[in-house]
């Protein structure tokens with residue numbers, strides 16, 4: 192068996208959920224789309240059973256949650272893509288987000304023997320999904336008249352919440368607050384909104400990334416909470432060799448040893464979802480010691496400079512990200528964001544519960 196695997200820590204997820212509760216009095220819709228940000232949808236939802244609701248991207252994800260007995264509200268963050276999904280949404284008591292006129296049109300003519308609650312998505316400035324603020328009264332009137340629609344809420348999404356000085360975010364919050372319909376429940380904040388913008392918390396917050404223990408804020412930025420990584424990507428050293436000064440390591444021979452030195456091979460690569468391109472150097476932990484990755488990352492392996500870990504040997508534990516090495520740091524070095532690394536892990540990696 193290859194030594195690479197994903198180590199999952201349920202306690203960390205629960206801890207992070209408690210951190211959200213400590214930061215905000217709002218109800219919590221735990222966002223578990225994209226297979227629980229790569230952690231596994233079912234595992235994540237079970238660990239977060241104290242969330243007030245779950246948010247998913249598709250009917251399939253919603254059904255999977257109902258099938259394991261999730262009783263909380265399950266919100267379809269993009270609603271339905273096709274009218275054929277509506278009877279299933281009603282039967283399974285899912286809560287769609289309605290963001291476009293074609294969805295309102297599809298709901299007309301659905302009989303009222305079953306009802307679902309719905310969120311109306313408002314475009315307060317992100318310009319992705321949602322109705323213009325000026326359209327909201329008409330959309331509310333249309334939806335409220337439909338026999339299959341129960342309670343309505345207003346939802347919007349922040350485009351630049353990680354920036355503490357963002358005027359665009361201030362405008363989005365003001366627009367959202369000015370929509371009227373005070374009896375409707377409201378939801379605006381993702382993780383960055385929860386961490387940076389208390390004024391955006393409203394009735395329901397929608398944390399994703401922070402529940403998994405990563406911060407959307409800059410890696411060195413101050414965080415008002417202590418998050419714990421729910422996932423650690425681990426593998427082992429599968430070879431350790433002494434190389435000579437001037438030896439070229441791996442594909443293309445990009446890296447040349449500056450002196451005689453030990454070089455280790457770690458059993459993980461881009462075929463597992465580890466990045467192949469880095470803007471700056473990146474480290475891994477070998478037996479808890481930070482060592483730099485050198486040479487090109489291969490599909491199944493990568494090579495490390497072991498001068499700082501002279502006692503390292505075959506079989507030693509390697510951490511690629513997670514406990515002791517924030518995924519934010521690896522993402523930053525790779526010129527990407529922690530979201531893509533977590534979601535990008537491939538199926539061949541086994542997932543194991545941390546003891």
Ligand SMILES: *Cc1c(COP(=O)(O)O)cnc(C)c1O
Nearest residue numbers: 222268348381382397398399400
């Ligand atoms: C994914 C998503 C979130 C969660 O965002 P994070 O940045 O991961 O906290 C919240 N709301 C909506 C509508 C989303 O699509």
